Amino acid sequence: MPPADKIIQLRKILAERFPQGTLPTSTFLSTGVTGLDHSLGGGLRRGAVAQVVVPHPSGGSALLLHDIIQTMQHRFVALIDGKNSFEPLAETPFLLWLRCQNATQATRAADLLIRDGNFALTILDLKQNSPRELRKIPATTWYRLQRVVEETRATLLLLTRYYISGSSYIALQINEHLQMRDLSQISSVISDSLPIEFLYRKTFVEAEYASA
Amino acid sequence: MPAHKTRLFAVIYTPYYRLQCARQKRLHALPEAVTACNQLELSIENSMVESSVSLSVKVEEDKPAALLDAEGTRIIEVNPVAAAAGIEIGVTTSLALARTSELQLFASATELEHHQQSALLQLCYRYSPYLENTAAGVCTLDLQGRKGDNQEWWARELLAQWRSFGFIAQVGIGPNPEVAWQAAKIANPFLQVTAASSLLQSLPLESLNPSPYLFDILRNWGIRTLGALTRLPREEIGQRLGLEGLSLWDRAAGKSKNVLKQTQPPETFIETVDLEHRLETLEPLLFLLRRFLERLSLRIAAVYRLIAEIRLTLALEDGEKIVRNLQIPAPTREVEALFRIASQYLDTVQTSAPIVGFELEAIPSNPGQNQFDLFQSGLKDPNRFFQTLARLAALLGNEQIGIPEKLNTHKPDSVRLRMPTFDWSGTDQAKHKQLRIGVPLRRYRPALPVEVQLNKEKPIWICGQTVTGQVRVARGPWRTSGNWWNADRWDTQEWDVELEDGALYRLAFNTGRWVIVGVYD
Numbered sequence: 001m002p003p004a005d006k007i008i009q010l011r012k013i014l015a016e017r018f019p020q021g022t023l024p025t026s027t028f029l030s031t032g033v034t035g036l037d038h039s040l041g042g043g044l045r046r047g048a049v050a051q052v053v054v055p056h057p058s059g060g061s062a063l064l065l066h067d068i069i070q071t072m073q074h075r076f077v078a079l080i081d082g083k084n085s086f087e088p089l090a091e092t093p094f095l096l097w098l099r100c101q102n103a104t105q106a107t108r109a110a111d112l113l114i115r116d117g118n119f120a121l122t123i124l125d126l127k128q129n130s131p132r133e134l135r136k137i138p139a140t141t142w143y144r145l146q147r148v149v150e151e152t153r154a155t156l157l158l159l160t161r162y163y164i165s166g167s168s169y170i171a172l173q174i175n176e177h178l179q180m181r182d183l184s185q186i187s188s189v190i191s192d193s194l195p196i197e198f199l200y201r202k203t204f205v206e207a208e209y210a211s212a
Numbered sequence: 213m214p215a216h217k218t219r220l221f222a223v224i225y226t227p228y229y230r231l232q233c234a235r236q237k238r239l240h241a242l243p244e245a246v247t248a249c250n251q252l253e254l255s256i257e258n259s260m261v262e263s264s265v266s267l268s269v270k271v272e273e274d275k276p277a278a279l280l281d282a283e284g285t286r287i288i289e290v291n292p293v294a295a296a297a298g299i300e301i302g303v304t305t306s307l308a309l310a311r312t313s314e315l316q317l318f319a320s321a322t323e324l325e326h327h328q329q330s331a332l333l334q335l336c337y338r339y340s341p342y343l344e345n346t347a348a349g350v351c352t353l354d355l356q357g358r359k360g361d362n363q364e365w366w367a368r369e370l371l372a373q374w375r376s377f378g379f380i381a382q383v384g385i386g387p388n389p390e391v392a393w394q395a396a397k398i399a400n401p402f403l404q405v406t407a408a409s410s411l412l413q414s415l416p417l418e419s420l421n422p423s424p425y426l427f428d429i430l431r432n433w434g435i436r437t438l439g440a441l442t443r444l445p446r447e448e449i450g451q452r453l454g455l456e457g458l459s460l461w462d463r464a465a466g467k468s469k470n471v472l473k474q475t476q477p478p479e480t481f482i483e484t485v486d487l488e489h490r491l492e493t494l495e496p497l498l499f500l501l502r503r504f505l506e507r508l509s510l511r512i513a514a515v516y517r518l519i520a521e522i523r524l525t526l527a528l529e530d531g532e533k534i535v536r537n538l539q540i541p542a543p544t545r546e547v548e549a550l551f552r553i554a555s556q557y558l559d560t561v562q563t564s565a566p567i568v569g570f571e572l573e574a575i576p577s578n579p580g581q582n583q584f585d586l587f588q589s590g591l592k593d594p595n596r597f598f599q600t601l602a603r604l605a606a607l608l609g610n611e612q613i614g615i616p617e618k619l620n621t622h623k624p625d626s627v628r629l630r631m632p633t634f635d636w637s638g639t640d641q642a643k644h645k646q647l648r649i650g651v652p653l654r655r656y657r658p659a660l661p662v663e664v665q666l667n668k669e670k671p672i673w674i675c676g677q678t679v680t681g682q683v684r685v686a687r688g689p690w691r692t693s694g695n696w697w698n699a700d701r702w703d704t705q706e707w708d709v710e711l712e713d714g715a716l717y718r719l720a721f722n723t724g725r726w727v728i729v730g731v732y733d
Binding site: 054056057058059060061062063065066070076084085086087088089090091092093094095096097098099100105108109112113115116117118127128177178179180182183184185186187188190 | 591592593594596597600603604607608612613614615616617618625627629632647648649650651652653654655656657685687708710713714715716730731732733
């Protein structure tokens with residue numbers, strides 16, 4: 001078993017043995033995607049990094065992205081587009097779109113935006129970035145981002161094709177393979193039925209919640 | 213029976229004002245003074261409703277000081293220590309120095325006097341809109357409408373604010389401007405008196421500045437104090453000394469009928485300094501910047517305005533001037549936000565010569581009105597956001613950041629980014645989640661060129677650098693074209709294809725070549 005899988009297994013065991021405490025509703029930021037919110041236990045946690053892994057090229061990550069952005073109608077959302085691949089569909093007056101050319105640029109931009117503290121949600125979309133690029137990002141970068149997020153009480157959602165960040169409090173995987181017939185379906189129906197799996201969820205002591 | 217309403221007036225009096233201005237100029241002008249000021253104990257508490265400022269400045273008040281005239285030969289103003297040492301106004305410099313070797317001599321700072329007088333009026337405006345610009349360093353306030361007997365708290369607050377500008381002053385309150393001014397002159401630092409106050413009666417006659425002729429007559433009569441004068445019958449004074457005598461008697465008795473020459477505080481907010489030693493590093497300049505911003509912020513707050521723009525002027529040793537206007541995205545008077553913006557600019561400035569002068573002007577604006585609904589919220593810190601935006605622009609480029617806006621065309625991928633304003637006005641607040649059909653596309657920018665094999669005009673095989681495979685399902689073509697009448701002509705046919713690995717792509721044929729424009733994800 002590769003080391004990464006061992007860590008995931010270990011985290012799963014820990015999650016089962018030390019189940020998560022109940023957090024107040026204000027701690028969560030609803031994504032508007034029923035399945036995702038359910039898996040996240042109410043939404044994205046403020047002051048934490050969450051990661052969603054979508055391995056398949058047509059796995060529904062853009063669908064998820066658009067749904068989240070549309071839900072956050074009255075909140076300021078920043079989308080850090082790691083490969084300049086976002087296609088705006090509807091009018092999104094409170095979305096700040098940052099078109100990056102590579103993952104390094106994107107993580108630097110994320111650092112600046114999270115420190116700013118003005119955005120309810122920051123989405124770092126690295127789905128289209130190659131594994132080689134992602135491997136170049138030092139692990140310390142993710143820990144630094146986690147620290148900043150904790151400090152500013154911001155919310156960072158990381159979208160990737162591969163599991164990369166050990167600093168996220170939760171990692172979910174979407175194992176969807178969209179098909180041609182989905183192109184003529186109502187998008188919310190597809191997104192609500194996305195098959196979401198846990199990669200891992202960190203356990204937290206109640207005291208840590210209290211201080212959060 | 214209606215209660216008798218007593219009008220009150222307040223006078224803030226800055227003794228030896230011109231000398232204090234000159235001292236201020238010296239304090240700012242010397243780099244060593246600036247460094248010493250770093251040790252100042254400064255605490256400012258500012259709120260929308262109430263502002264209290266306390267600042268302890270180690271000014272050398274115990275040293276004799278005197279102000280020189282324009283020629284630099286005679287003394288025109290002295291502080292109490294110098295006066296106690298026997299230095300009189302009008303004596304020559306050499307004579308004054310002969311009296312005490314510790315005497316500090318200052319040249320007058322006319323421009324600073326003017327700016328600080330404006331600052332005084334602006335600070336006073338916070339407490340009363342009815343002001344008189346009485347004299348240099350003196351401002352009279354009509355306190356009509358200010359209820360309550362306790363006037364001391366706001367007077368002390370005003371004094372503390374004026375102290376933060378480096379000035380020691382006194383406040384007197386009385387039933388008319390004359391009495392208030394007399395009270396201010398003897399206040400320590402606050403005094404509220406009535407017209408019949410014994411304290412006023414004991415004041416010397418000189419305090420009313422009578423004409424020399426009248427003063428001599430009264431002295432010859434043995435009149436030394438205001439009380440002695442008012443004990444004489446008014447009519448008799450009028451018969452012997454005329455209108456001038458009557459006016460003096462009225463003033464001494466606190467019955468002066470003078471009305472205020474009302475003025476509005478000036479709308480200019482400038483802090484300036486001419487440095488005696490050139491500045492070559494940023495640190496002292498940043499210290500001056502912060503201090504000036506604190507003062508400007510206080511002045512702006514006093515007139516209920518916000519700072520919309522900062523004009524920063526650096527005078528260089530070679531005569532050149534660098535002027536920069538810094539727009540404040542969200543007008544504010546928060547010192548930290550303003551300091552961040554100005555210091556960020558100063559960090560990037562490269563000068564051809566050392567700095568010998570620094571001026572900061574705040575351009576005010578009215579507070580904006582923004583009413584959010586239940587679900588709306590503004591940016592927590594708009595100024596910080598626009599700073600972050602500038603940093604992001606430096607990292608990614610200006611054209612790579614913004615709010616996406618679709619262009620009014622059917623041409624694929626027609627989107628532009630506009631500068632964020634995050635203004636709620638004009639947005640449809642009742643917008644609900646729209647029903648969307650299909651799966652969004654992730655675009656490849658630029659599109660990926662591919663070789664496509666067709667069968668009966670349908671793609672069956674794709675071969676490219678990153679995407680290769682057999683086409684399992686293909687839908688299309690969808691033909692679009694436009695702008696055939698100008699150079700931006702476009703004509704494309706698009707296919708949705710599903711490859712054998714299950715990935716869904718949008719394939720396009722335009723200008724004679726096949727490209728993958730994006731992946732459905």
